[in-house]
Amino acid sequence: MTTETRTPETQPLRRTLPRIPDRFAAFGAVLIVVVVLAAVLAPWLAPYPVDDPRPLERLLPPSGAHWFGTDQVGRDVLTRILYGGRTSLFIAVAVLAVSALAGVTLGVVAGYAGGWIRDVIMRVTDVFLAFPALLLSLALAVVLQPGVNTVILAIAVTWWPWYTRLAASMAASIATRPYVDAARCLGVPAPLIILRHVLPNSLTPVLVQLSLDAGGVILTSAALSYLGLGAQEPTAEWGLMVQQGQTLFTTNWWVVTFPGLAILVTAFAFNVLGEGLRNALDPRRAVK
């Protein structure tokens, strides 16, 4: 995501993607890299074991030994945040992968095929969109066993319809392009046209949407965990940490503040990157 080779052979997708277009978006990208690295390298970076309650060291304020202090059972908050990033990012990646895969597949089929196929797919999509997303997620999460997998499923169920809509509108416009006519004219069967022409040429806005959504998914999963429906102790997860620390806010602010900041920073970083990508890919600027 950060490097860009500029040989004449670059693929069109990469050609239109970054060089990161503006400093703000570049800042977002750097933040994301930092967050991802911190999460991936957590076992090496973390100063303490992830689940190591030390009752005698409960609720210590930030210090040289515990930069972000310790929580209500005496675990190092910095360590929990590093490991929590793994959970939160995994949830985000999994939700977006499932949503985009299901949503884009249905979307390109609907957009390309049109007619009753599109009507059926889009009406089903509308049904899902008719429910308030968080409410639907909550309902699902309540019914299922609380846990990371439940969070992923509960959020993905409310997230895919957006990708279906996006991909359907892109595919519908691409289906009328001359190169699709040309492929049809060459006798290429519809599934191959969708796979080779409609899909690759519909993906750019999906990529933008993915980076815009990553922050939203992290916030939603934090909300579910916060309500006790997501990750469970002793799993480290940012939303869960905020929930457990909230009663301590007035007395031991660090327990809730630092995980809250982690959520904020990550969501913010994905948002500015997505915004930057969207600007960079704006057809009014991209047309050449």
Add this chain to the structure above:
Amino acid sequence: MSDHLIEARDLRVSYGGRVVAEVPRLDVGAGECVAIVGESGSGKSTTLLSLLGLTQNAEISGQVRVCGVDVLTASPRALRELRGARAALVMQSPHAALSPATRLGVLMRRALKLHGVRDVDRTMARAMEEVLLDRELLRRYPHEVSGGQAQRFAIALAIALGAEVILADEPTSALDVTVQAEVVGVLRRLRAERDLALLLVSHDLALVSTIADRVLVMKDGAVVESGPAATVLAEPSHPYTRELLEALP
């Protein structure tokens, strides 16, 4: 049946009851070039597309045979075979007709495999040679070649697939004058060497006069005049044809 590669009788294309093109008779034989001329909206492109069954949501009546295939009653499978392998369409905007995310070589290879062409590499190399394109272009993406190159690639694709008929919809109008000459040169040579039947839709009478044997002039969906190119262009009998000719610079 006659030996015309394209043969249309009483062709009538309409959208929702409104007739947009009506051609009583159109024949193109091997090695022959017929041009349909007329202004935008005269129904000439619609006529061309309907010959391959490519008009969407249109009602078509009459009889159309292309390479012996009855287009209006043929099965989807027979149509696919016809369109790919025997009758090729060359479009107005060469870049728009090439999928931006696919290298030219990949595109051609897939098309050849789809139609069961054997000896793909040799066929590709020969087709590129025939249209005077460097084989190196096969490694490029559409945005990395010029309009003239893209258009010649489209013709190379048709040849590689073994097309007997090329239907070209304004094949040069999106190109510079010098590049137009290249493309026309390639078309003319292939027509002679390979006995291609060429159906050309164009509003460019200068182009038409250099390549077409016969001309159909269309206006508002109807054929107003037809005949040998030399006669129609030299002694137009219909006022509209005269108007078109006078509009030439």
